[in-house]
Each structure stands twice: as structure tokens, then as C-alpha cells.
Amino acid sequence: MTKRVYNFYAGPATLPLPVLEKAKDEFLDFAGTGMSVMEISHRSKEWMKAMDDASNLARELMGIPSEYKVLWLGGGASSQFFMVPLNLQIPGKPMEYVNTGGWSSKAIKEAKYFGEVKVIASSEDDNFTHIPKDVGFSDNIAFAHITSNNTLYGTEWSYVPSVPKDVPLVCDMSSNIMDRPIDVKDYGAIYAGAQKNLGPAGVTLVIVREDLLDRVPEKNPTMHKWKTHAEKDSMFNTPPVFPIYICKLSLEYLKENGGVKEMEKRNVEKAKVLYDVIDASDGFYKGHAKPDSRSLMNVTFTLANPELEQKCVDGGTARGLVGLKGHRSVGGMRASIYNAMSLEGVKKLAEYLKEFQAENQ
Ligand code: PMP
Numbered sequence: 001m002t003k004r005v006y007n008f009y010a011g012p013a014t015l016p017l018p019v020l021e022k023a024k025d026e027f028l029d030f031a032g033t034g035m036s037v038m039e040i041s042h043r044s045k046e047w048m049k050a051m052d053d054a055s056n057l058a059r060e061l062m063g064i065p066s067e068y069k070v071l072w073l074g075g076g077a078s079s080q081f082f083m084v085p086l087n088l089q090i091p092g093k094p095m096e097y098v099n100t101g102g103w104s105s106k107a108i109k110e111a112k113y114f115g116e117v118k119v120i121a122s123s124e125d126d127n128f129t130h131i132p133k134d135v136g137f138s139d140n141i142a143f144a145h146i147t148s149n150n151t152l153y154g155t156e157w158s159y160v161p162s163v164p165k166d167v168p169l170v171c172d173m174s175s176n177i178m179d180r181p182i183d184v185k186d187y188g189a190i191y192a193g194a195q196k197n198l199g200p201a202g203v204t205l206v207i208v209r210e211d212l213l214d215r216v217p218e219k220n221p222t223m224h225k226w227k228t229h230a231e232k233d234s235m236f237n238t239p240p241v242f243p244i245y246i247c248k249l250s251l252e253y254l255k256e257n258g259g260v261k262e263m264e265k266r267n268v269e270k271a272k273v274l275y276d277v278i279d280a281s282d283g284f285y286k287g288h289a290k291p292d293s294r295s296l297m298n299v300t301f302t303l304a305n306p307e308l309e310q311k312c313v314d315g316g317t318a319r320g321l322v323g324l325k326g327h328r329s330v331g332g333m334r335a336s337i338y339n340a341m342s343l344e345g346v347k348k349l350a351e352y353l354k355e356f357q358a359e360n361q
Pocket of ligand 1: 011
């Protein structure tokens with residue numbers, strides 16, 4: 001039996017074991033071709049089918065309407081930080097962002113290369129412990145941008161901010177895509193690096209409303225235009241075939257397991273197990289996020305001092321509960337409990353945290 005641990009890393013992150021097993025089984029012979037998926041031409045009919053399947057599964061699972069394009073792009077979510085303003089800018093109109101953490105800040109920095117950026121709400125002053133309330137974007141802007149889940153700080157939006165009718169809302173869903181149902185029509189564009197809730201690193205899912213594709217100024221590099229990729233169904237150049245293939249397997253698995261609605265149910269249950277331990281710990285574990293802004297995906301907390309945190313992380317590792325150290329910019333501890341993390345894994349962690357408290361307080 002291969003050794004497997006409970007992996008709480010924030011991304012790349014745990015994937016469902018049946019997905020990895022299927023990939024292993026098919027590794028040398030993909031779809032009966034006698035070639036690995038890594039060897040086969042991206043123009044072959046077998047590959048084109050796999051890619052179509054991946055896009056159709058994303059459409060079905062998220063309820064993506066036909067007027068939206070589904071793209072699989074390289075360059076990570078970080079490339080979308082500049083591709084969003086590059087594709088959606090309107091000369092003379094500002095771009096509005098909400099700053100809810102390190103990744104929002106990076107997106108804001110890139111947008112500034114393209115024109116005026118207004119940060120209309122931010123939780124930076126209280127160390128990104130909450131999602132600003134009642135956010136509403138202005139008229140007459142090029143687009144509005146939010147980060148729906150803040151991987152480093154463990155906060156997640158529980159509402160869709162209000163946006164004037166003609167203004168597209170753009171959302172970085174890298175760390176919570178498909179953690180619960182959403183209405184794609186609320187958004188002009190959505191992007192998500194795959195390596196948390198979808199598959200491995202190396203591909204970013206971009207969902208964009210077709211009417212927005214013509215905004216991009218002609219004088220931009222071809223590869224940077226969403227339009228280029230939309231017109232060629234993400235096959236303008238060689239797509240990242242292996243990561244897309246694993247995404248396809250994991251979307252199949254998600255569908256077999258009840259889809260996004262079922263994930264929401266499980267995610268609420270999983271997150272509650274850990275937040276309950278934090279809340280019942282009498283301050284031994286301090287949750288970083290304010291209760292009304294808590295993430296279903298990244299549970300962040302601190303202990304009395306860094307030494308105790310390290311001891312807790314090390315004790316977890318010794319028990320096969322791995323990846324619990326918080327991000328270096330925040331410190332403390334973080335348990336990332338994406339769709340692929342089982343309730344069993346979360347319960348094991350909760351048990352451990354309770355024991356650790358009993359032994360160390
Ligand atoms: N946005 C969010 C919310 C993230 O969590 C991350 C990665 N952790 C990124 C963007 C950047 O993604 P990538 O490393 O794929 O560029």
C-alpha cells in the first residue's frame with residue numbers, strides 16, 4: 001500500500017485518490033492510443049475529446065451559460081492579474097478593486113500598469129481579517145474586481161457585491177472555485193488557478209462572457225488576448241495538456257460525487273468541525289478571520305507564540321497531518337480543506353488539535 005497522508009497544503013493541494021489512481025492506470029496508454037497523454041498530439045481526436053469533456057464538465061457543474069467561453073490557459077492565475085485589465089480596459093475609465101488580501105494586492109498592482117485603479121474597499125487596516133460589508137461599485141468604470149476567497153488570510157465572500165448593470169464583475173476564484181454553487185451570470189469574467197480546487201498547477205480556468213472579448217486593444221500581444229484563445233478553443237498554441245487532463249478527471253469525480261451543491265454541504269460540515277475546535281478552545285487557538293468572513297476552504301489560526309505553532313505543526317506532521325504551517329506573510333497555522341479533503345481527514349485534525357491543546361496549555 002502506498003503511503004498517503006492528510007494533506008492540508010494550500011496549493012498545490014490534495015487531489016481525490018481515485019483521480020490519481022485513474023491517471024496512474026492510464027498513464028502509459030491514454031484512451032487506447034498506446035501513448036501517454038503527455039506524448040499524444042494536442043491535435044489528435046483523442047486529446048480534443050478530452051479537452052472538450054473538461055470544458056463541458058466545467059459548464060455543467062457550474063451552470064455556465066452558452067454566452068460564456070471556457071478557456072484553459074497557462075501562466076497561472078498571476079498572469080490573469082494583468083490579462084484582466086489588458087482585456088477589459090476602457091481608455092479614460094477607472095478600474096475598481098476591493099483589496100481583501102495579498103492576492104488582491106497583487107492584482108491591483110498589475111492593473112495599475114494599464115490605467116487608473118480605485119480601491120473602493122479594503123480590509124488591510126485590520127490585517128485582512130474580514131470581507132468589507134455592503135460593497136457597491138461605481139457607474140462608469142471599466143470593470144469591478146474581487147477575490148472571492150483569500151487563501152492566505154482565510155476569508156471568503158459570502159455575498160456578491162452590487163455592480164451597475166453595464167459593469168462586468170471580475171472574480172479571482174482560484175481558491176474556492178466550485179466550493180459552492182454560484183450564478184455565473186453575476187460575473188463578466190471568472191478565473192481560477194487549478195492547483196487548489198480543480199487539479200494540478202499549470203493551468204488556469206478562465207470563464208468570460210463573449211461580448212467582452214472585443215474590448216481588447218488590437219495593439220497587444222496575441223497570446224495575451226482572451227479573444228485569441230476563445231476563437232481557437234484554447235488551442236491557439238499547445239495547451240498544458242497534462243494539467244487539463246487531471247482537471248478533467250477531477251471534474252468527472254466531482255460530478256460522480258454529487259456536484260457543486262453536494263460539495264457545499266460537505267464543505268460547510270468540514271469547516272464547522274475545525275471552527276468549532278477553535279471557538280471551544282478558550283483562546284488557545286485564535287481564528288484569524290472574523291466569524292462572519294470565515295472561509296470554507298482555508299482555516300487560519302494562531303497560537304500563543306511561534307514556537308508553540310511550530311510544535312503543533314511538527315506534531316501534526318508526525319501523525320500524517322501535513323502542510324499546516326500558515327503562509328509566511330501571515331504566520332500561524334492554516335488548514336486548507338478544499339473539495340478533495342475528506343471529512344475523515346478534517347476530523348483527524350480536529351482530534352489532534354484538541355489533544356495538543358490539552359497537553360500544552
Ligand atoms: N489568486 C489566489 C486567490 C491564489 O490563492 C493564488 C495562489 N495561491 C493566486 C491567485 C496565484 O496563482 P498562481 O500561483 O497560479 O499564479
